[in-house]
Amino acid sequence: MTTLAATLPAAGRPPFVAGRSFVSSSFDLLFIAGGWSLVALPLLVMSGGLSEVSQRGWLPVVVLLAASTHVGASTVRLYTKPGSMQDYRFLTMVFPLLTVIALTIGIAWPDAVGRHIQALYLTWTPYHYAAQAYGLAVMYSYRSGCPLDAADKKLLRLACLVPFALAFLRARAAGIEWLVPASMLEQPGVGYARHVLVQVLIVLTLVAPVALFVRLVRPGKAGLPLISLLTIFTNGIWWVALQYGNAFVWATIFHGVQYLCISAVFYVKEQSQRPDNRRGVPYHVLRFYLLSVVLAYCLFHAWPVAYVLAGFGWAEAMFLTTAVLSLHHVVVDAYVWRLRRDRTNGVVAAGAQPA
Amino acid sequence: LVGVSVAVGLAAPWLGQGPVLAFGADALIQARRHEAAGDLPRAFAQYQTAAILQAGAAAYPLSFAQALLRHRRLKEADTWFLAANRIDPTLAGAFAGLGEVAIEESRLEDAAQYFGQALRLEPRNPGFHNELGVTHALRGQYVEAIAAFEAASRLGGGVGTRTNLERARRDAARAENRP
Numbered sequence: 001m002t003t004l005a006a007t008l009p010a011a012g013r014p015p016f017v018a019g020r021s022f023v024s025s026s027f028d029l030l031f032i033a034g035g036w037s038l039v040a041l042p043l044l045v046m047s048g049g050l051s052e053v054s055q056r057g058w059l060p061v062v063v064l065l066a067a068s069t070h071v072g073a074s075t076v077r078l079y080t081k082p083g084s085m086q087d088y089r090f091l092t093m094v095f096p097l098l099t100v101i102a103l104t105i106g107i108a109w110p111d112a113v114g115r116h117i118q119a120l121y122l123t124w125t126p127y128h129y130a131a132q133a134y135g136l137a138v139m140y141s142y143r144s145g146c147p148l149d150a151a152d153k154k155l156l157r158l159a160c161l162v163p164f165a166l167a168f169l170r171a172r173a174a175g176i177e178w179l180v181p182a183s184m185l186e187q188p189g190v191g192y193a194r195h196v197l198v199q200v201l202i203v204l205t206l207v208a209p210v211a212l213f214v215r216l217v218r219p220g221k222a223g224l225p226l227i228s229l230l231t232i233f234t235n236g237i238w239w240v241a242l243q244y245g246n247a248f249v250w251a252t253i254f255h256g257v258q259y260l261c262i263s264a265v266f267y268v269k270e271q272s273q274r275p276d277n278r279r280g281v282p283y284h285v286l287r288f289y290l291l292s293v294v295l296a297y298c299l300f301h302a303w304p305v306a307y308v309l310a311g312f313g314w315a316e317a318m319f320l321t322t323a324v325l326s327l328h329h330v331v332v333d334a335y336v337w338r339l340r341r342d343r344t345n346g347v348v349a350a351g352a353q354p355a
Numbered sequence: 356l357v358g359v360s361v362a363v364g365l366a367a368p369w370l371g372q373g374p375v376l377a378f379g380a381d382a383l384i385q386a387r388r389h390e391a392a393g394d395l396p397r398a399f400a401q402y403q404t405a406a407i408l409q410a411g412a413a414a415y416p417l418s419f420a421q422a423l424l425r426h427r428r429l430k431e432a433d434t435w436f437l438a439a440n441r442i443d444p445t446l447a448g449a450f451a452g453l454g455e456v457a458i459e460e461s462r463l464e465d466a467a468q469y470f471g472q473a474l475r476l477e478p479r480n481p482g483f484h485n486e487l488g489v490t491h492a493l494r495g496q497y498v499e500a501i502a503a504f505e506a507a508s509r510l511g512g513g514v515g516t517r518t519n520l521e522r523a524r525r526d527a528a529r530a531e532n533r534p
Contacts, residue, residue, distance in 0.1 A: 064376060114408060171411060172442050173409075173411040174411055245413075302361050302364030303357070305368075306360035308372075309372060313401050314377075314401060316404050322379065
C-alpha cells in the first residue's frame with residue numbers, strides 16, 4: 001500500500017491532500033477514482049459513442065468483462081465474506097429466491113410487470129453510482145486523515161446526487177417519465193421547466209464537486225482529498241459528456257471497473273486475514289476476478305438462454321435478467337459495504353491492521 | 356433450479372441454440388430471424404417486447420416500425436416511427452420511415468416534409484434523396500425530382516436511383532411536350 005500524502009499534524013497540514021491510496025497512487029487515481037474514464041470519454045465522443053464501437057463487435061465482451069462481472073463480484077463478495085451467511089441470512093438465503101420469482105414473473109408478463117422492473121432498474125442505477133461515488137469519497141477522506149463532520153457529509157452527498165438528479169430528469173421511459181404521466185410532462189410549461197432544470201443540473205454536476213472541495217479547505221484542517229474530488233467528478237462527467245443512452249452503457253462500464261478494483265482490495269484483505277490463508281495477493285485477485293467473470297457469464301449470458309429454451313422470448317429474457325440481477329446487486333451492495341457495522345470493512349477502509 | 360437453468364443455458368450454444376455471448380441486442384437479431392423465416396407473429400412479438408422494455412432507446416421502436424412497414428402494417432408502423440422520433444428527435448431513420456408510410460398512404464406533402472427533415476439530419480444519405488425524388492415525381496414536380504435523384508446518384512445511390520433518374524427525365528420531357 002502506498003501513501004499519497006501522509007496524515008500530518010493539524011498545525012502543519014497543507015490546505016488539501018492528494019489522498020491515501022489502497023494500491024498505488026496512479027492505480028487508485030486511474031481505476032478506483034475513474035481517472036481513465038476522463039481519457040476514454042473524449043475518444044468515445046469523437047468516435048460517435050456507442051453506435052461506432054458496438055459495430056466493431058467488442059462491446060458485448062467489454063460489457064461481460066466489466067459491467068456484468070462487477071455484478072457477479074458483489075455476489076462473490078457476499079458469499080465469500082467471512083460470517084456473511086450468519087450475519088445476512090435473509091440476503092444470502094431468501095433474497096435470491098425472491099429475485100428468481102421476480103425475474104420469472106417479469107419475463108412471463110413483460111408488458112404488465114417487466115416494463116416496470118426495467119424502469120426501476122434504469123431509475124435506480126444512476127442513484128447506485130452516485131451512492132458509490134459518495135461511499136468512495138468518504139472512504140478516501142476517512143483513510144487520508146480528513147474527517148468529515150455531519151454537515152460536510154450532507155454537502156458531499158448532495159454533490160454526489162446531482163448526476164443522479166440529472167439522469168432522473170433526462171431518462172427516457174424511466175426516471176421522471178416512469179413516475180409522472182406523459183400527459184403532464186407534455187404540457188409546454190412542464191417540458192420547458194424540465195429542459196431548464198436539466199441545463200442547470202449539467203452545470204451543477206461539473207461545478208458542485210469543485211465548489212465543495214474549495215468550501216472544505218479550512219485553516220488547520222485537511223479538506224477533501226483530491227482523489228475524493230476526482231471520484232465525484234468522474235461520476236458526474238459520465239452523465240454530462242454522453243447522450244443519455246450511451247451514458248448509461250458507458251457509466252455502467254466505468255462504474256464496473258471502479259467497483260471491481262475496490263472490491264478486489266477488500267476481498268484480498270478478507271481472504272488474507274483468514275487464519276488458514278497460504279496464498280499471496282496475485283492468487284486472490286485472480287481468483288476473485290475469475291469467479292466473478294464465470295458467475296457473470298452464467299447469470300447474464302447463460303441463464304436467459306434457459307428462459308428462451310423454456311419458451312419465453314429473447315427480448316424479455318435478456319433485458320429483464322440484466323435488470324433483475326442489477327437490482328439484486330444494488331441491494332446486496334447496500335449490505336456488503338457497510339463500514340460502521342462491519343469490523344473487517346472498517347479495518348480495510350482505514351488501512352490499519354486488525355487488533 | 357438456477358443451477359440447472361444455467362447448465363442448460365451453458366450447453367445451448369453448443370447445441371446450436373443461441374450465441375455463445377448472448378446480448379440484449381440479440382433480441383432484434385432473433386426477431387429478424389423469425390421474420391425471415393416467415394414466423395411473423397413471433398417476430399412482431401419480439402420486436403414489440405424489445406421496444407416496450409427498451410422504450411428509452413430509439414433503435415428498438417425504430418426496428419419494430421421498419422418491420423411493420425416491410426409488411427405494410429402502415430398505421431402501426433406510423434405509431435412506432437413516431438415513438439422512435441419522440442425518444443430521439445435527431446434520428447433521421449424515424450423521419451424517413453414516417454415519409455415512407457406517408458408515400459404508401461398517398462400523403463405526398465407530408466412525405467416531402469419528412470424526407471426533408473431526414474435530409475437535414477443526414478444530408479449525405481443517398482437513400483433519403485432518392486425517396487424525396489420519388490415523392491416529388493409522384494407529385495409531378497419533375498425538376499425537383501431530377502435534382503433529388505442526381506444528388507442521390509452523386510452520393511453513391513444504386514441502380515434503382517439511376518433508373519428513377521432516367522424515368523424522371525423521360526416523364527419531365529413528356530410533360531413538357533404535352534399540349
